[in-house]
Amino acid sequence: MSGKKPCIPAESEDLLHGNRRDFLKKTSFLTAMALTPGTVVKAAEEQWDEKIAGVFEKVSLHIDVNGVKHTLSVEPRVTLLDLLREQLKLTGTKKGCDRGQCGACTVHVNGVRVNSCLSLAVTNEGKKITTIEGLANGNELHPMQEAFIEHDGFQCGYCTSGQIMSAVACINEGHAGSEAEIREYMSGNICRCGAYPNIVNAIQAVKQGGQS
Amino acid sequence: MNQFQYVRPAQVPGATKAITNGANTQFLAGGTNLIDLMKMGVVAPEKLVDINNLPLKKIEGNAGGISIGALASNTEVAEHPLIKANYPLLALAINAGASPQLRNMATVGGNLMQRTRCPYFFDTAMPCNKRMPGSGCGALEGYNRMHALFGASDKCIAVNPSDMNVALTALDATVHVSGVKGKRAIKISDFHRLPGQHPELDNTLQKGELITSVDLPASPFNKNVHYLKVRDRTSYAFALVSAAVALNIENNTIQGARLAMGGVAHKPWRLTETEAFLKGKPVSLDVFKQAAQIAMQGAKAYEHNKFKLTLAPNTLLQALKTASGLKA
Incomplete structure (x- = not known):
């Protein structure tokens, strides 16, 4: 088991994937509009544009992972598991079934074990997460x-x-x-x-x- | 998973208002069921109202009974000293369900709202009147090993998967809810529905209503209780059949009985006729055998769940024996 690794901040992850993500967002938005032309008129009438923007908005998240405090910006649909693996690059926590049936993604939230695959990252605002990377004390294994x-x-x-x-x-x-x-x-x-x-x-x- | 709006109100009125304003909006508590369903594409809310910051976590004794906040986790309830002392049946049932990790996340309110585990409900390529009203019931003529014995309809034969709900039903819980039109209390027996012509409705909550607490009355059933869950593996599986038994025994006579079964109906299946039969009877194997037969009146099996016609009365009989301490 390796010790604590430096974490890549959210911004650099966005730099890596920003273009693709922006493209997907724009195309899905345009596709939705193309499929339902009536909604454009209705959205204007009822000022839905703010709500639609809300769907694409990222939410700020303050989270302590293995003693390191992070201020991140995440989409609401990102799970704690994907946040750990994809955004913080802490790949020690594994994705097995991704449905809460196998336990491979188990981490501690405020000292309590949970399935990180069924927890949206944004619901962990202000919480302390411990992953397998945070268990060892330096080079001394737990x-x-x-x-x-x-x-x-x-x-x-x-x-x-x-x-x-x-x-x-x-x-x-x-x-x-x-x-x-x-x-x-x-x-x-x-x-x-x-x-x-x-x-x-x-x-x-x-x-x-x-x-x- | 589809994109959605996310809001995190701090008080109950803000949460209920957020629901009624949205077309396809859902409350998010522990997420152990909802996030799974969203990943599978079974449900696709446009907006989630995260209720985890609402002040609904308290478990406290009240006049003779107990009030359990809707956001208390399943673990917190099962480990609470008052629950263990006065409502051991509830602790047994909760601990029979899911895994420790899931029980740490899942809330009492969320457990009441848990959707069926019918595979046709989960598989979006299959017909299911609960997921898509009017599409038909895949289980009726399909693989229906896990399905209902009681109270099903030609539209749906799915079962409620919860263990906690079975114990709450036996213990006469009251579900307190809050909505934009005000607060109301729903008896647990009136909370979950039978499928009838509208299997898409699991319960009798109105749009925007939020469960705030589950209350239990004072209970004499703190000693002779048992929750027996029969499943395909020893732990961490949904019930084929389960039985919640609470007996009040004095001088070898049953003063009162509270019984419910799980895994056999669209709602936790309270056995009121069997309870009436047991009242005043002595603790004996013969009495319990008769009780188990009475419990099965009206049972109807399908192609693959006929074994439940034998398993269900046997499960109830064994639970009655264990709860009463009968050695036979």
Whole structure:
């Protein structure tokens, strides 16, 4: 697991993709107008132009990710997961199903684990996000990261970021009292390689070690 | 996902007004259902009213009962000391649903508003009267393993997917709502609808009405309760059938019973006749077996869900046994 990376500010992302995005916006706007010519007249009559502009507007977002404060400008439809991966380039958080069914995108928001794929970024105004990149203390891995290596808690590794974020929360919540409880409270994280027994072992080891 | 306008009001009146002003506008709370539906193209609101800043998060005891703010998360409710002590059935049901991550995000109000998980509702290439009124019901003659036994219509045989709703129904909850025309209280049994000719309507909320709290009356059902959910895997799956059972037992006699089933109807299925049958009866396997049969009166299965005709009474019977502590 790598340490904290410097984040690319939103503006540079816009510079990279601005032209394409502007083009898409303009064309979708024009297409909508072409398809429904009546709306142009109606929009003028009822002063809809402000509302239509509202659709394309970006919203300002103040967010703390792994201890780094960001002031960003995001479209309302961008999920927290896409914000982390595409705008902040923190690709440790994975996109699996993108529908809240697999848990690969699990991050902590104000210390609570959530599926970042089902959270719109703009709804996280003023919140503190912790991703897998923020778990280690410099070059020192988090005890759960050490335990996953020690107990071979993964094969392909795609679900691992989410598993580890969920595992840390599972202990913090007080739901790691037994193997059965761990399995129940880790059920939101799917591992298609089937590393479940080793994941449970890793969590039990951290729990018994009194670290989380 | 389609583009949409986004507004974030700070108070309830601003939120309800924002809804009534827009043609296709929806409230956004936890987003665990709505964002998924928007990604799938099942719904495409032109405007989202983010209600997460509204002061609706409190869980507090009141005259004999409890009031749960609509924005309290499912986890906050299930872990609340008053809920665990006085309404353990609700905690059991909530914890039987979804995953810890989703329960941390999902709100009580949002859970009440949860749409069906019928695959024909989710697949925009398929007919579905709930998603597109008049297009037909794909499940009626299609793959209907997960579907209803009770109260369905020729327009829709989908089921309500929530576990929380089943417990709230057994516990006689009241849903408090606020709209531009004022506030009102809706009994949980009147909140969700049967599909009838209008399956596009899941509930009886009027346009612009916002759920503000869910209240539970004082309850003697804090001991002999159980929520049994039968599903295709041990955890993190929707119910094939679930049973919420709350019994008030004194001297081995059932003084009162509150029963509801999930996964069997378009709304949480309250078993009032079975409750009446159990009242005054002794705790016994024979009584519970009779109760389970009474609960199934009027059941109608389709091609792939006939197994539920056996699974449902067995689930209820097992839940009755566990709740009462009967060992047989």
